[in-house]
Amino acid sequence: MxxxxxxxxxxxxxxxxxxxxxxxxxxxxxxxxxxxxRGTDIVVLGVEKKSVAKLQDERTVRKICALDDHVCMxxxxxxxxxxxxxxxxxxxxxxxxxxVEDPVTVEYITRFIATLKQKYTQSNGRRxxxxxxxxxxxxxxxxxxxxxxxxxxxxxxxxxxAIGRSAKTVREFLEKNYTEDAIANDNEAIKLAIRALxxxxxxxxxxxxxxxxRRNQPLKMFSAKEIESQVTAIEKEKEETEKKKSKKTA
Amino acid sequence: MPSWDGGRGGRRRGEEGDxxxxxxxxxxxxxxxxxxxxxxxxxxxxxxxxxxLEVSLLEKxxxxxxxxxxxxxxxxxxxxFVTSSGVWEEVGCAKLWNEWCRTTxxxxxxxxxAFCVFYHLKSNPSVLLCQxxxxxxxDQQYQWLEKVFGSCPRKNLQIxxxxxxxxxxxxxxxxxxxxxxxxxxxxxxQNFKEPPCCSLxxxxxxxxxLPAAVLSYCQVWKIPAILYLCYTxxxxxxxxxxEAFKPxxxxxxxxxxxxxxxxxxxxxxxxxxxxxxxxxxxT
Numbered sequence: 111m112x113x114x115x116x117x118x119x120x121x122x123x124x125x126x127x128x129x130x131x132x133x134x135x136x137x138x139x140x141x142x143x144x145x146x147x148r149g150t151d152i153v154v155l156g157v158e159k160k161s162v163a164k165l166q167d168e169r170t171v172r173k174i175c176a177l178d179d180h181v182c183m184x185x186x187x188x189x190x191x192x193x194x195x196x197x198x199x200x201x202x203x204x205x206x207x208x209x210v211e212d213p214v215t216v217e218y219i220t221r222f223i224a225t226l227k228q229k230y231t232q233s234n235g236r237r238x239x240x241x242x243x244x245x246x247x248x249x250x251x252x253x254x255x256x257x258x259x260x261x262x263x264x265x266x267x268x269x270x271x272a273i274g275r276s277a278k279t280v281r282e283f284l285e286k287n288y289t290e291d292a293i294a295n296d297n298e299a300i301k302l303a304i305r306a307l308x309x310x311x312x313x314x315x316x317x318x319x320x321x322x323x324r325r326n327q328p329l330k331m332f333s334a335k336e337i338e339s340q341v342t343a344i345e346k347e348k349e350e351t352e353k354k355k356s357k358k359t360a
Numbered sequence: 361m362p363s364w365d366g367g368r369g370g371r372r373r374g375e376e377g378d379x380x381x382x383x384x385x386x387x388x389x390x391x392x393x394x395x396x397x398x399x400x401x402x403x404x405x406x407x408x409x410x411x412x413l414e415v416s417l418l419e420k421x422x423x424x425x426x427x428x429x430x431x432x433x434x435x436x437x438x439x440x441f442v443t444s445s446g447v448w449e450e451v452g453c454a455k456l457w458n459e460w461c462r463t464t465x466x467x468x469x470x471x472x473x474a475f476c477v478f479y480h481l482k483s484n485p486s487v488l489l490c491q492x493x494x495x496x497x498x499d500q501q502y503q504w505l506e507k508v509f510g511s512c513p514r515k516n517l518q519i520x521x522x523x524x525x526x527x528x529x530x531x532x533x534x535x536x537x538x539x540x541x542x543x544x545x546x547x548x549x550q551n552f553k554e555p556p557c558c559s560l561x562x563x564x565x566x567x568x569x570l571p572a573a574v575l576s577y578c579q580v581w582k583i584p585a586i587l588y589l590c591y592t593x594x595x596x597x598x599x600x601x602x603e604a605f606k607p608x609x610x611x612x613x614x615x616x617x618x619x620x621x622x623x624x625x626x627x628x629x630x631x632x633x634x635x636x637x638x639x640x641x642x643t
Contacts, residue, residue, distance in 0.1 A: 137642070141643055171640075185643070186643070187642060188641060189641060189642065189643040190641075
């Protein structure tokens, strides 16, 4: 039954599915995990680094990209599709700035990306973009924002979310651990992002990449050393809480 | 090496003056024929010692159950469900070269590249397993059979072959939209009396390549053998295609060999994802 509605994506199946869009969401699950967290004065994007081949230049395999000075995004899914979407978004950011003389709001550029994705679910002969994106940034009013888009062209604002391979596990972790205390200050928000990724990343800190934006400051990518020090701090905290627990039970 | 008489008074190899390009076509043909035979030879070796097995594999390691997986999806199925749930010892490997081979260096094979590897179960050496992930060309199939089965195979032997084929090879009068690949079909020899784990391949039931060679051999020697053929639309390593082989786990040959199915499914997922990491399509 399904195979008849796969061919042209402009066709609905009898029970209302757009199968190509759903298959595009499967393509997103093949990309490595990305997590986004909205703190009070900071937004954090963490990604599981994709294993790079020996001879490959690591700097060209990036999941976190700046769209403008105050907005950046992480994606999961088809690399080539992401490149196309990011280029269009970057051009739109500058075009908007030149026309209106204000930088884009995070919501505006998210809506632009989502509209672009939706167009490709309704055109003849074109397939949807196989990526989901987490878009973070600060608006002029100083409020931090986190949005998520998916291949169908929908977008929503989130406090914290994850996309990609083990997104479900990470989302469950965030639902349990995203509390007011957890995002009380910037460092805590960063730690929460790293802890969320450590749930699913195989070999610890060296497979994590992190980027943050603080209010009125440009995007900052963490170096491997900084991530390692955060991971060590987290592991220490874990040990201490476990010691306390065992003391209590004893 | 058989001598070659081109019919025009062909010269013997090594005779002075018959360098290539000179001498008649017969002399050049003789040299090339010998070279080609050597290059396309199927060699059965004990990998650790790199020595050839003097007798056929089944003569050296007699068995009652022989399971052969041909193709990357069938090999992945056996790796995750069978070889991961027991202690299997490698008893030999078959090295061969043909135009389909990706690597030209047959001298140094890494474990991931080994073409045909044979294992037996340590706790029950009468169970033999073959993982064949290379293409065995038509002119090499007979050699392969000879080196593995020998010229006079034992009688109390049961063979199970697993392989994949593209769904476009499936001959049916129904419309292709009614097909839902991947699906499993079986083809068995006359002496195979057990009920198969899936429906039999309908006429015209044509199979190709090494699985066909094995089945023909078994039919001639009256060995009970069954081929489980998975028709799929994805020929590269694919999770759904490998899982289509699951009904075979209930067959008599494989029943005792699989211990922990959920764990095997995890092993399979890892195998498939490590394969995907090599590609740059998804980030």
